[in-house]
């Protein structure tokens with residue numbers, strides 16, 4: 001149906017469909033991990049920011065934790081170096097750390113600007129601000145990969161202070177160690193640790209695929225929902241690979257530590273956040289606690 005064919009009544013029905021979700025998530029914290037394609041494409045970027053602004057204006061407390069891996073690689077190439085990854089983590093020597101910190105801070109402020117332009121006040125910080133993210137050197141299977149941080153402690157006070165003053169926090173994944181040296185943290189890890197620390201109601205990962213496939217080669221095998229036990233069994237089965245493996249492990253970790261529900265969403269779909277949060281069908285892969293009602297979309301009917 002063309003948008004011109006949507007009647008006024010249908011528009012009202014769409015808004016009414018959102019009502020139970022607005023009631024349920026009022027004043028609740030939703031952490032959005034933003035990265036991948038949705039961050040590169042300008043139109044998608046605007047749509048993601050519009051969604052987050054709308055969440056804020058209807059009474060949720062969204063927090064954006066962003067990546068920018070593609071942009072970091074672009075700048076690493078620009079200065080004549082080659083990006084290197086080991087098990088999905090960037091090998092971060094001193095010059096790469098300098099570039100990563102500059103680029104992530106730049107991305108951070110560009111997101112702040114987009115939110116501000118839509119009339120909501122955002123504050124951009126890194127994990128170094130307010131000593132939000134403390135970390136130590138992370139080894140990759142025993143191998144030293146430079147200034148890559150493993151989060152050891154989250155102090156969410158700065159986030160609570162910003163939320164209390166009605167700011168929208170936008171956080172980039174840089175942390176510091178006990179000597180205040182900077183570390184590059186995988187953005188999924190940062191989002192998960194922050195969602196745990198603030199007991200988020202939801203954690204949504206925006207990524208480059210529809211969600212989790214049972215078989216990556218078979219695009220009809222999308223898993224639309226799984227309990228944390230089903231997710232753990234799937235991880236243990238050894239059939240999951242690529243970046244989705246650590247992502248799903250992060251989802252499990254988040255739910256086992258206080259986050260109510262985690263979503264893996266296709267950031268290439270326009271307004272994927274609104275479609276997931278405000279419609280009865282939902283999209284992507286939802287992961288929830290064992291014993292929970294199968295899906296809130298079912299409950300809401």
Ligand SMILES: Nc1ncnc2c1ncn2[C@@H]1O[C@H](COP(=O)(O)OP(=O)(O)O)[C@@H](O)[C@H]1O
Pocket residue numbers: 035036037188206207208209211212213214215216240241242243244245247
């Ligand atoms: N079974 C699977 N289902 C979905 N994605 C998978 C699967 N197996 C491997 N992948 C890979 O995981 C990637 C998503 O993880 P990642 O690259 O870390 O995402 P992002 O950079 O958006 O955070 C997908 O693009 C895909 O290539």
Ligand SMILES: CC(=O)N[C@@H](CCC(=O)OP(=O)(O)O)C(=O)O
Pocket residue numbers: 034035036066067068069070072088089090100148149173184185186187188
């Ligand atoms: C240690 C490590 O790998 N850090 C990541 C941080 C950015 C990130 O995670 O960005 P995306 O979410 O867009 O991939 C990196 O340097 O690429």
